Amino acid sequence: MDRLKELIKYKGYQVAPAELEGLLLTHPAVADAAVIPCPDPEAGEVPKALVVLKGAVTPDELMAFVNEQVAPYKKIRQLDVVDQIPKSPSGKILRRVLVEQERTRIGS
Numbered sequence: 001m002d003r004l005k006e007l008i009k010y011k012g013y014q015v016a017p018a019e020l021e022g023l024l025l026t027h028p029a030v031a032d033a034a035v036i037p038c039p040d041p042e043a044g045e046v047p048k049a050l051v052v053l054k055g056a057v058t059p060d061e062l063m064a065f066v067n068e069q070v071a072p073y074k075k076i077r078q079l080d081v082v083d084q085i086p087k088s089p090s091g092k093i094l095r096r097v098l099v100e101q102e103r104t105r106i107g108s
Contacts, residue, residue, distance in 0.1 A: 006095060008037040008045050013073040015047055017095070020076060023066045029055030030062070034085045034093045036102060038078055046077035050098060053081055 008015040017035035024033035031054035038048035051062065059079040067075040086094040 008035070008047050010045055010047065010073050011043045015074050017047070020047055020049065020066060020070070020074065021093075023069055024049060024051060024062065027057070027062060027065055029053055029057035032085050034095065034098055035076070036095055036098045038102060039106070040077075047074070048078040048080070048102070049076045050080050050082045050085060052084060 006017055008017060020035040021033045024030050024035075030051050032052040034050045035047050036050065037045035040046045049062070049066075059081065063076050063079050086097045088094055
């Protein structure tokens with residue numbers, strides 16, 4: 001179960017990032033994954049996946065893989081391929097760092 005602060009609020013629905021990350025990690029071409037909220041003027045926030053690949057797959061194929069297994073409001077709307085996902089020494093995903101990177105990227 002995710003911490004309440006980490007839930008993504010999409011059009012009044014709450015989406016747990018850990019659920020989407022778990023689905024992404026079941027794909028054979030995904031080495032690591034993180035899901036963060038991305039600001040959206042219409043929906044409030046949309047789920048955005050950041051993945052580290054270990055095989056050949058397109059972002060559209062990964063989004064389709066997850067989106068066919070979840071409710072419409074939980075669908076991943078954006079997906080970026082990254083080199084690595086920042087983690088704490090205990091192995092937890094540093095979502096705060098990812099969200100800050102995303103905000104500075106959008107702002108620039």
